[in-house]
Amino acid sequence: MIGCLQAHLSVEAINAEGLRGVTATVDVKEGESIALLPTDLIIEMGSERHSSAENAAVLLGRLQKELQWHKGMMPYWTSLPEGNGSIFCRHLFTKQEIALLQSDSMAEEIQGDQEHLHEVYNGRAKWWEHVLGMVPKTNLPRELGPEHNVTLEAFAHTACLVGAYAFACQRGRWPFHYKAVCLLPLMDMLNHRSDGQSNAVVDQNENGTYSCYAKRDIKAGEEVTQTYSPVTARSDHSLLQYGFVEEFEEPLLAAVDSATGFDMEDDTWYGMHQQLIGPEESKRLKGILERLQGSQDEDSNLLEGKPAPSL
Ligand SMILES: C[S@@+](CC[C@H](N)C(=O)[O-])C[C@H]1O[C@@H](n2cnc3c(N)ncnc32)[C@H](O)[C@@H]1O
Secondary structure (H helix, E strand, O other): OHHHOEEOEEEEEOOOOOOEEEEEOOOEOOOOEEEEEOHHHOEEEEEOOOOHHHHHHHHHHHHHHOHHHHHHOHHHHHHOOOOOOOOOOHHHOOHHHHHHOOOHHHHHHHHHHHHHHHHHHHOOOOHHHHHOOOOOOOOOOOOOOHHHOOOHHHHHHHHHHHHHHOEEEEEOOOOOOEEEEEEOOOHHHOEEOOOOOOOEEEEEOOOOOEEEEEOOOEOOOOEEEEOOOHHHHOHHHHHHHHOOOOOOOOOOOHHHOOOOOOOOOOOHHHHHHHOOOOHHHHHHHHHHHHHOOOOHHHHHHHHOOOOOOOO
């Protein structure tokens, strides 16, 4: 499998905590391709409309039915985190962990996702949901169950992998093209850095293959990173979707913790449940911070309860 993949990348631990990522094996110039993924290595699941649980069911269905393919892709499967606890993920949160969120709206969201995961596992989708394409076609029997060698935990783990590793991808050719959810081996080994900090982008070529392009010159040995979805602009959602919060060299205040600003056009996404700040409030808070001098001494004074500088 790896023979078909052309890449100037090496997968390795990239920090002292042992976080795995990819580094460039050669110097790459801005705009050059660092890796090329052929179409036959793209793993298509359901559509973008479908949940991670539904797409996990499609993937497990393919794995059970297409044994040759399953075997051929073994280097990829073994490269993914294996087993319970290897991913910090909403589908696997316990009741105690949900309580730690201290946010009713997020707790509800996660409980809803966990119920949905059980429903997909138990095959409770209505017949008309299948007919209307509201649930993807899977090769699996409607009921997964232990008799198919997929435990609920393994199923939840697969849904977690899909949630954190899959890409939205364009499939087929015009006029029969459509948006799907795909796993892109190796491309999914790139870690996230916020926009402006990342040095690469994963893009689809006209012939359907995927390339990883350098956004600026990259030196051999340097980590190669890309910017994941806009979800990462908010620490709480980044934690829920991907299991991490990006660390910035200069920590930002929680209220304005979006490094890239609010890049979603529809800011209701950020304002759901009316507890979160939108672009206007973010601008106002950033304005205040910019006017504050923010020296170490002033911060210490504030922490000791001494008067804040006047604005
Ligand atoms: C698409 S995978 C990237 C490859 C992954 N590091 C691996 O070793 O399999 C996404 C996962 O990588 C980790 N990750 C990505 N970017 C990160 C970052 N900036 N800080 C910490 N963890 C990160 C998170 O665990 C996330 O769920």
